[in-house]
Amino acid sequence: MRLSRLTVAAAALVALATTGACVRLSAVDSGGLWKVVGGQCVPNMRDKGQPGPCTTVDFQKRYAVLKDIAGRAQYLVIPTDRVEGIESPDILYGGAPEYWVGAWAAGRHVEAKLGMPLAGNQLGLEINSSQRRTQNQLHIHVDCMRTDITQALAPYSTIAPGTWRWTTLDGSRYRVTRVTSLSERNNPFRVVQRDLDPKQSMAVQTILVTGAGPDAQRDGWLIVNSGLDVEGGTGTAEGLLDHSCSLAKATSASQ
Numbered sequence: 001m002r003l004s005r006l007t008v009a010a011a012a013l014v015a016l017a018t019t020g021a022c023v024r025l026s027a028v029d030s031g032g033l034w035k036v037v038g039g040q041c042v043p044n045m046r047d048k049g050q051p052g053p054c055t056t057v058d059f060q061k062r063y064a065v066l067k068d069i070a071g072r073a074q075y076l077v078i079p080t081d082r083v084e085g086i087e088s089p090d091i092l093y094g095g096a097p098e099y100w101v102g103a104w105a106a107g108r109h110v111e112a113k114l115g116m117p118l119a120g121n122q123l124g125l126e127i128n129s130s131q132r133r134t135q136n137q138l139h140i141h142v143d144c145m146r147t148d149i150t151q152a153l154a155p156y157s158t159i160a161p162g163t164w165r166w167t168t169l170d171g172s173r174y175r176v177t178r179v180t181s182l183s184e185r186n187n188p189f190r191v192v193q194r195d196l197d198p199k200q201s202m203a204v205q206t207i208l209v210t211g212a213g214p215d216a217q218r219d220g221w222l223i224v225n226s227g228l229d230v231e232g233g234t235g236t237a238e239g240l241l242d243h244s245c246s247l248a249k250a251t252s253a254s255q
Contacts, residue, residue, distance in 0.1 A: 034137040037064050037078045055109055062097040065106045065142075071243030073113035074143040077103040083138040087130050087203035091138070091189045100125065100182040100189070100209060103140040104216070110142055114248045120211020120219065121150050121157075122247055129235030130203040131228060141238060144245040145210050153222055157212045161186075161220070164195065169224070170239055173232035178212050180220045188223045196227075204228040208237035 029035075041054035041064050051057040054064040055075065062081055068074040077099060083090050090096060103125045111117050124145040127138070149169060156165055156176045164175045179186040188207050196202070205227045213219030224240070226233040 030134060030136045033076075033078065033135040033139060034082065037066065037080065037137065038082065041066070042080050058102070061102055063099055063102045065102075065109060067109070067113075068141070071143055072245045072248075073110045074141060074241075074243050075106050075109050077106050077140040077142060079138050084136050085130050085133065085138050085203075086127055086189070086205060086207070087201070088138065092193060096187075098183045098187060099138070099140060100187060103142050104182055104209070104221075106142045110144065110245075114144075114245055116248055118144065118247075119214035120216030120221075121145065121153070121213055122147075123210060124241045125209040126237050126241055127207050128238060129206050129228060132206065132235040141241060143241045143243055144247055146240055146242040147247055149240045150210070153210065153224070156222055157219060168232075172226055172234040173230055174208075174224050174226040174234075174237070176225075177223050178220050179223060182209065182221060191223055192225045200227060200229045204235050206235050206237045208240055 036053060041051050041057050045051045045057035054066045057064045057080060062079060064078050064080055066076045066078060068076050107123045122145050124143060126141045152169055159165060159178050161178050161180055164177045166173060166175050179191060188209055192205055192207055193202055205225060208224040210222055211219060212222050224237060228235040
């Protein structure tokens with residue numbers, strides 16, 4: 001199972017845009033990702049107008065995009081504020097930054113790295129639970145979906161918004177719903193939190209978002225959720241992503 005130690009690798013060797021040097025972070029430093037974003041990307045963008053080692057820093061939308069060293073085209077969307085993770089109340093209040101909207105938009109960086117467009121249901125966004133991550137700064141993984149998972153989710157592409165359906169993916173239990181946007185009431189954090197049992201906790205949830213069909217603006221998005229507090233559940237959906245982006249390889253081979 002692929003856990004957020006991939007994120008540690010992301011921060012372990014990040015090329016500095018201005019010097020060509022590398023930032024090396026300890027695998028036991030749970031604050032390493034924040035040191036890169038808050039300690040380098042933010043001040044570099046503020047003082048020099050250059051976001052390195054991040055790809056972008058958006059002060060208005062309050063997030064940065066960082067290329068993960070792990071994976072062919074994996075990127076991370078990270079708040080420019082100190083936000084610990086999925087358990088933080090700061091992601092739920094009215095007017096909170098719409099990180100999922102930013103993560104979906106960051107799919108363009110995945111496409112640019114691959115040199116090809118992706119259909120909505122080929123792109124995946126994922127966040128791990130507090131117990132299945134190594135970095136204590138909220139980060140959303142942006143990468144290719146596994147083709148078999150896209151196929152397994154196809155039957156849910158037209159379910160009524162607000163309706164949850166249970167399924168098994170990679171041996172773990174997940175529930176799936178569809179939304180028509182990723183913001184405000186449809187923000188995946190709010191959707192999941194709103195429908196948790198009173199005894200359940202956001203801290204142990206994992207969320208994956210992908211297009212309900214090839215055109216997400218038309219088809220909507222699927223929110224896939226599981227938790228360590230569910231029988232057969234899991235605190236990570238990162239394994240449902242394909243960090244090798246084999247779908248791009250298959251497309252290249254057929255051309």
